[in-house]
Amino acid sequence: MKGVDTRTAAWPTLMVFLLPALAVYAAFTAYPVFRTFYNSFFNIADLDTARYVGLDHFRALAGDSTFRASVVNTMIWSFVAPIIDVGTGLLLALCLYAGVPFARFFRVAWFTPVLLSYVVVGIMWLWIYNYDWGVVNATLRATGLGALAHSWLGDTHTALAALMVTHAWKWAGFNMVVCLAAMHSLPSEVLEAAELDNCGWAAKLFHVVIPLLRPTLLNLYILAFIGKMKVFDLVFIMTDGGPLWATETVSTYVYKRAFNWNTFDLGYPSAIAVLWFLVVIAFVALLTWLFRQKDRLEF
Amino acid sequence: MFKSAPSARLPALAVMAALSSPAFAEQTVTMWSHWPDEVAKRTFVEERVKDFEGANKECKVKLQFIQKADLYTQAKTSVRTGQAPDIFWLEPDEIAFAQNGYLEPLDGIVNMANLEDFAKRSWTYNGKVYGLPVEAYTVELYYNRELLKKAGVALPASMQLDQAGFTEMVKKAVAAGITPFATGVSDRPYPGAYFLQEMLLRKLGPDDYKALLTGQLSFKDPRVADVMTWVKQLVDAGAYSKSFSTLKLGESHYYFHTNPGALMFPIASWYTGRAFVPPDKGGQPKDFPLGIMQYPAPTGAKCPECKTLAVGGSYVMYSRGKNKECAGKLLNSMATVENGNKWMQGVLLQTGVRTDPAKIQSIYAPYFRELQERNAQAKYFIGTPLHYMAGKCADAFSQVLNRAFPSGQMSVGDAAGQMDAACKA
Numbered sequence: 001m002k003g004v005d006t007r008t009a010a011w012p013t014l015m016v017f018l019l020p021a022l023a024v025y026a027a028f029t030a031y032p033v034f035r036t037f038y039n040s041f042f043n044i045a046d047l048d049t050a051r052y053v054g055l056d057h058f059r060a061l062a063g064d065s066t067f068r069a070s071v072v073n074t075m076i077w078s079f080v081a082p083i084i085d086v087g088t089g090l091l092l093a094l095c096l097y098a099g100v101p102f103a104r105f106f107r108v109a110w111f112t113p114v115l116l117s118y119v120v121v122g123i124m125w126l127w128i129y130n131y132d133w134g135v136v137n138a139t140l141r142a143t144g145l146g147a148l149a150h151s152w153l154g155d156t157h158t159a160l161a162a163l164m165v166t167h168a169w170k171w172a173g174f175n176m177v178v179c180l181a182a183m184h185s186l187p188s189e190v191l192e193a194a195e196l197d198n199c200g201w202a203a204k205l206f207h208v209v210i211p212l213l214r215p216t217l218l219n220l221y222i223l224a225f226i227g228k229m230k231v232f233d234l235v236f237i238m239t240d241g242g243p244l245w246a247t248e249t250v251s252t253y254v255y256k257r258a259f260n261w262n263t264f265d266l267g268y269p270s271a272i273a274v275l276w277f278l279v280v281i282a283f284v285a286l287l288t289w290l291f292r293q294k295d296r297l298e299f
Numbered sequence: 300m301f302k303s304a305p306s307a308r309l310p311a312l313a314v315m316a317a318l319s320s321p322a323f324a325e326q327t328v329t330m331w332s333h334w335p336d337e338v339a340k341r342t343f344v345e346e347r348v349k350d351f352e353g354a355n356k357e358c359k360v361k362l363q364f365i366q367k368a369d370l371y372t373q374a375k376t377s378v379r380t381g382q383a384p385d386i387f388w389l390e391p392d393e394i395a396f397a398q399n400g401y402l403e404p405l406d407g408i409v410n411m412a413n414l415e416d417f418a419k420r421s422w423t424y425n426g427k428v429y430g431l432p433v434e435a436y437t438v439e440l441y442y443n444r445e446l447l448k449k450a451g452v453a454l455p456a457s458m459q460l461d462q463a464g465f466t467e468m469v470k471k472a473v474a475a476g477i478t479p480f481a482t483g484v485s486d487r488p489y490p491g492a493y494f495l496q497e498m499l500l501r502k503l504g505p506d507d508y509k510a511l512l513t514g515q516l517s518f519k520d521p522r523v524a525d526v527m528t529w530v531k532q533l534v535d536a537g538a539y540s541k542s543f544s545t546l547k548l549g550e551s552h553y554y555f556h557t558n559p560g561a562l563m564f565p566i567a568s569w570y571t572g573r574a575f576v577p578p579d580k581g582g583q584p585k586d587f588p589l590g591i592m593q594y595p596a597p598t599g600a601k602c603p604e605c606k607t608l609a610v611g612g613s614y615v616m617y618s619r620g621k622n623k624e625c626a627g628k629l630l631n632s633m634a635t636v637e638n639g640n641k642w643m644q645g646v647l648l649q650t651g652v653r654t655d656p657a658k659i660q661s662i663y664a665p666y667f668r669e670l671q672e673r674n675a676q677a678k679y680f681i682g683t684p685l686h687y688m689a690g691k692c693a694d695a696f697s698q699v700l701n702r703a704f705p706s707g708q709m710s711v712g713d714a715a716g717q718m719d720a721a722c723k724a
Contacts (some may be wrong), residue, residue: 045399046379065720066694126485131541132559154544154706240486243544244703256694259372262392263690264399266379 033277039270050267057271067272069245070253073160077167077231077249078283082224084168086217089175094205096176097183107180111173118170122237125166129153153239156246163247167234175220182216183209218291225287229280250276326622327359328629329384331374333612335364336549337572338580339646340434340612346641351632358625368486378617385620386629389430391421391610392685392693397429403616404429408627413634417681418651421610430613431630432651433642436567437674438493438607438683441555444588446562450475458673459593459603462529466536472562473537480539481554481561482705483546488697489685490548491539491705493565496684497594497607498526504601505680512687514724518715526597527704527711534707543706549573549581556583565594568670569611571647575663589666591673608679609686610651643667688722695721 040057042050061067092110096103113121128135129152137149152162186209194208210217232251235241241248241256250272258269330348334340341364348360363384365373370388377383378401389396396402404427405411411419411428418432447454450472454460460468472479484491500508502522510516511523518527540546540561546554552573555564564570574589576582583589596603614633616626632638639652644659647667661667688696695717704714 046401066691126545130545151541151544151706154542156703156708242698242702243706243708244698259375260368261690262395262685262693264375264395 036270036273036277039267040274042267044266044270045264053267057268058275060268061271061275066245066248066253067250070241070248070250073245073247074229074231074249074251076160077164078225078228081164081167081228082221084164085171085224086175086220088168088172089177089220090179090210090213090217092172092176093179093183094209096180107176110176113170114173116170118233119237121166121170122234125162125169126153126238129162154243156244159239159243159246163234163238166238167228167231170234171224175224178216178220179213182213186212222284222287222291226280226284229276229283325357325359326625327361328386328622328625330360330362330614330626330629331370331384331387332362332364332614333367333370333388334572335366338576340572343642343645344433347633347638348629351629354632355625355628358622358628360625360629378619381619383617383620385617385622385626386614387617388612389615390612390686391430391432391682392688394422394424394429395689396615397424397427401618402429403618403620403623403627405431405616405627405630408616409631409634413636413639413653415651415653417608417679418610421651421681421686422613430610430615431634432610432613433633434569434611434613434646435649435651436569436609436611437649437670437677437679438497438594438609439566439568439570439670439673440494440497440592440594441564441566441570442590442592443555443560443562444590446472446477446560447590450477450562454592457593458591460595462595462598465595466529466533468562469533469538470536478540478554478559478561479533479537479563481551481564482539482543482566483548483551483554484543484702484705485545485550486547488693488701489683490551490566491543491701492684492696493567494533494538494594495527495530495700495705497565498530498597499523500605500607500680501594501600501603502526502597505605505678507601508605508680509687512684514692514722517723518718519712522599524711524715525599527714529597531704531707531711534705539705539707544702552583553581556587556589563592567609567611569648571663571666575647575666591669593673602678604676604678605680606674606677607683608649608677608681609683613651692718692722 039050041052041054043053044050092106096107100106116124129137131137131149131151131154136152140146140149150158152158190208190212191204194204199208230251231249232255235247235249235252236255239247241252254269254272254276257263257272258266332341332344334344344364345362348362352358352360367388371393374383374387374389374396378396378399383401406428409428409431414428414432415435418435419428422428422430422432447468450468452468452471455464469479480494482490482493499511502525503511503516507516507520507522511518511520517523540554542554551564551566552570555561556574557578573581574583574587578584594606614630616623616630620626634652636653636655639650639654640658642648642650642652643654643656644661647661647663647670656671659667684696684700685693699709699714699717703709709717
C-alpha cells in the first residue's frame with residue numbers, strides 16, 4: 001500500500017466514530033459550561049424569565065464578605081493540604097519501600113480510605129472529633145492531656161485544619177501508591193552507586209530518592225491542588241461551611257447560593273462558578289509553567 | 300389556637316364535584332414529604348393518603364418521604380424545569396416559591412374555613428394562601444424533672460423564672476455536672492438561637508421584635524445588647540454542651556433524654572415527633588420525667604408572656620403540575636377538623652388545621668395538658684426569625700446567632716455587628 005497513509009479515513013467514517021462521544025461531551029460538559037457562563041449575566045429565578053444584568057453579579061462579588069472568606073479558605077486548602085497529602089503519601093511509601101514488617105497488610109490498610117466515599121469518611125471523622133466520646137479527645141484525656149480536649153470542628157481556629165487532616169487521611173493512600181510505583185521504577189544503578197559511595201539512608205533519601213521522585217511529587221501536588229480548589233463533599237458533610245464561615249469553600253458557597261438560600265436566583269451562583277473556573281485554570285497554568293522550568297509534568 | 304371549627308362549606312368544592320364525574324381520567328399524583336424518620340407524622344400522612352385513595356378511585360398517589368434538605372434542593376431544581384411533584388412539603392420561610400409563581404393558590408381548592416387564621420397568614424402572599432399548614436408549633440423549654448431536683452432547683456408556681464433565678468439554675472446545673480441545654484446545630488440553621496430569640500421577643504415585645512427581625516431595629520439597640528450580654532454570660536457559664544456544633548438535631552433529642560442527659564431542651568413543640576416513639580427507635584425512655592417550663596423573663600421584659608407560634612411543615616401544590624384536580628382534592632381532604640384532631644392525637648403537636656380538642660384522646664394526655672397550660676396565657680408572635688429573614692441575613696442568622704454566638708466564639712459586639720451588616724435595612 002505504498003503512498004497511502006493507513007491512519008487517514010474519510011470524514012463520514014470519522015464522524016460515525018466521533019459523533020456519539022462528541023454528542024455526550026457537548027450535552028454533558030460543553031453545554032453546561034457555556035450555559036453557566038451565559039447564566040452569570042442574568043438574574044434567573046425561572047429559566048423562562050431571566051433578566052439581563054450584565055456584570056452586576058461580578059461587581060457584587062467584590063463586596064461579598066462570605067465569598068471572600070470562602071476564597072481564602074479554599075486557597076489555604078489548595079496550597080497547604082496537598083503538601084500534607086503528598087508528604088504523608090511519600091512517608092508511607094518510604095515505609096513500604098524500606099520493607100517494614102507486615103508491609104502487605106499496611107499497603108492494603110493505608111490504601112483502603114481511598115476506596116471509601118466522602119459520606120462515610122465524613123461521618124467517621126465526625127465521630128472521631130466528637131467532643132464527648134471521640135477518639136481524639138478520649139486519647140487526650142486518657143494520656144493526661146484532657147486540657148487539650150477540644151471541639152475540633154466547632155472552633156473557628158481548628159475547624160479548617162481538622163478538615164484538612166481528614167482529607168489527607170483519605171488521600172494519603174493514593175499518593176502512597178503512586179510514590180511507591182515511582183520508587184520501584186527508580187534507576188537501580190543510581191541507588192547502587194549511592195550505596196557504594198557509603199551514602200547513609202538520610203542522605204540517599206534527600207539527595208537521591210526525593211530528587212528523582214520530584215516530577216512525580218509535583219504531578220501529585222498539582223492534581224491535589226486542582227481537587228482542593230473544588231472541595232465540597234467533606235465540608236458539606238462535616239461542617240456545612242461553619243462555624244462562622246471558617247470552613248466555607250467556594251464550592252459550598254455556590255451550592256448554598258443556588259439551593260440553600262431562600263432566594264431563587266441562579267445567576268449569582270453561576271457568576272461565582274465562572275469566576276472560580278477561570279481562577280482554577282489560571283492557577284493550574286501558572287503552576288504548570290513554574291514547575292516546567294525544571295521538570296516535565298505528566299498529566 | 301385549638302378552637303372548634305365551623306361547619307364551613309366551600310363554593311369551590313363544586314369544582315371538585317364536577318371533577319369527580321365518571322369521565323374524569325385516572326391521575327397519579329406525585330407527592331414529596333419531609334419526615335422520613337418521624338414515625339407519627341409519617342403515619343399520619345400515609346393514612347390520609349390511603350383514606351383519600353380509598354374514597355377517590357380515579358386518583359392514585361405516589362408518596363415519597365425525603366429528608367428536608369434533599370427535598371428542598373430537589374424541589375428548587377425541579378420547579379424550574381416543570382418536573383416538580385404535584386404536591387410537596389415546604390415551610391413558610393420558603394414563600395419565595397410562591398413569589399416566583401411556582402405555587403398554586405389554594406383558595407378555592409382547600410376549604411379555608413378549616414384553617415386557623417394565624418396559619419393562613421403565614422402562607423399568604425399577595426392576598427392568596429399557598430400552603431396547607433399541617434404542622435404548627437410553639438417554641439417550648441422542655442426540662443428533665445429529675446435533673447432539676449438533682450441540681451437543687453425548684454420552679455415557682457408560674458413555671459417562669461426571672462433572669463437572676465435562671466442564671467442561678469444554669470450555674471447550679473453546671474456545678475452538678477449537668478449540661479444545662481441539649482442543643483445541637485450541626486444540621487439545622489436555627490435551634491442554637493431558640494433561647495436567644497425567645498428572650499429577645501419577651502424583652503422587646505412583638506412590635507420591636509418584628510422590627511429587629513426585619514432590619515428596622517439594630518442589634519446594637521441597648522435592650523438587645525442587654526439580652527445578648529446575659530445570654531453570653533450563660534454561654535460562658537457552660538450553658539451549652541461542648542459538642543453543640545457537631546450535634547445533629549436528632550442527636551440532640553437523644554442527648555437530652557437518654558445519654559448523657561441534659562437539664563433543658565429549648566426546642567419547638569415538635570419535640571414529640573422524635574421523642575414519643577419507642578426508645579429502640581430513638582424515642583425518650585419510658586417514664587422519662589419530662590416537664591415544660593416557661594422561658595424566663597429577662598429583666599425589664601416588655602412582654603414576659605410572649606411566645607413564638609409558627610407554622611411548620613405544610614403541603615403546597617405545584618402551579619405547573621399536570622394532576623391539579625386530584626392534587627387539589629387530596630389537599631382538601633386533609634384539611635378537615637377530623638384530620639386536625641387525628642394529627643394532634645397521633646403526633647401530639649399543634650396544627651394549622653382547625654381542631655376540636657374535646658374529641659382528642661391520647662395516652663399522652665398529661666403531656667398535652669401541660670403543653671396547653673404553658674400556652675394558656677401566652678401572647679403569640681407568629682413566625683420564627685427565619686420566616687422573616689432571607690438571603691444573606693438568614694445566612695448570618697444561621698452562622699452567627701445559631702452557631703458561633705451560643706458556642707461562645709463571638710462577643711456581643713461582634714455578633715450584633717455581623718447581624719446588622721447582613722440585615723439592617
